[in-house]
Amino acid sequence: MLTGIVEIVPGVSLLKGRLSSHETTQMLQAEGLAESDLIPGKYEGILLLKAGAEVHFQDYNQEVLRALTAPNVAANTAASGQHAEGCTLRRPRYFAGDWTGLPCLLEKEGLLATYDVILSAETVYNLDSQRHLLKCIKQGLRPKVGQAWIAAKSYYFGVGGGTASFIQLVDRDGTFEVKAVDVIDDGASNKREILLLSFKA
Template identity: 35%
Template sequence: MADESNPPNPKESYPFFTFSNQDQLGPCFGFFAPPLTLPPPPPCIEVPLFESEEAPIKSHADPIVLGDGHQRITLLKGRVSTSDVFKVSNSDLVPGKYEGGLKLWEGSIDLVKTLHSEIEEGRLIVEGKRVLELGCGHGLPGIFTGLKGAAAIHFQDFNSEVLRFLTVPNAKANLIKRSEERMCPIVRFFAGDWSEVHRLLLHVCSDSVQNREDFVAKDEGTDGYDIILMAETVYALSSLQNLYKLIKKCLCRPHGVVYMAGKKHYFGVGGGTRQFLNLVEADGNMKTLLLAEVADGSSNVREVWKLSYE
């Protein structure tokens, strides 16, 4: 259990904001308790952007509007049924089989809004950067960085089906079909467990932006992603170590940054942002900074954190 009486403090003075998220609430969490032994994880594979055959399950795209006035962002998000894809119903997660990627979770909305503020206020530059979204599901935060000029976005999910039937159509709808006025980013999609997927990601990361004139990070010398995004990925205590190890393997040093959105505590499964931050702080390699807190009256407070080496 996270020691909520003694939370990690932000390490530097930084603009801090709270926002209400009543306009686009995601679903409530409903987790099954993990079974004692899990099935072996699905194989690590790349899911292609274009398939030779039409996908058998269609995603229906709906617009989702975040914020208002000049803060307004419209993204398209698909909808597919969990029972059509995984033959399970009324569940957010079946450990080892389906990890919740077909739903749009609240944290990914929090993360898009925070990225928007970070970019608007000059604290984050995404143009020309290599972005990895871990546990992407719909992939809206990664897609948002593409709309803001990222050079390459790699989307990772536990389930290839989620990528195939949801993330790929979302990326096509938002980035490829709407790319008339800007250069379309390179997008790639990787399925696999956090304990293994680095083998694929490390292999492909540096290839992605070769020969791109808009790739600004090429002189900075190190391999890896410039920005790692993740929303609602820190719920299961058992996977936090693998997730943190994966981040350390894939994040560019020294300038790489991680943006993490999640709940302070996930009731019933034991994880949470504070549990993850305890790992990061014990390791002592990265700084942590609280960027946003979503306290909309529910007891389950949501947060967005930034992690960086510098």
């Protein structure tokens, strides 16, 4: 049920909604969501798309893309004048599944080594998944010029991941320079960092 619209910046809003316990149960029992990483109340933003970039959204869960991401994209780009002046609004694409299968899908679509920018948030929480994420970044970015921006907590309690372990993995791999370009440490929550990965010269 739609409960409101939250304006993030002029022209970019997030749809805010609420699911009943019954609706949530039905969604989580849908095929493919038995191992869901769906977190209630989390929604996506669309600023780059509105600025004229070609944007591809990826999530482990097809249901998140179908029920949350795509409706927010549509709501924020449907009306004329809802994108930056002079920019042509491109049609977004959506990819569901885990990172182990993503490179094969991108290869079939002719998208390997084509991304100028990869944005990722809350994806380095698990040591095993970090390796798969790094492999996807290496195969997805345009050689020499592509960059990846990773927003994450410094440490994820109980699962062992975090920015320090991801930085160590990137350093051992040797493909990218990695640096923390911002650290958010407000004293009220777990410290967060934004990492920038760029190809070594």
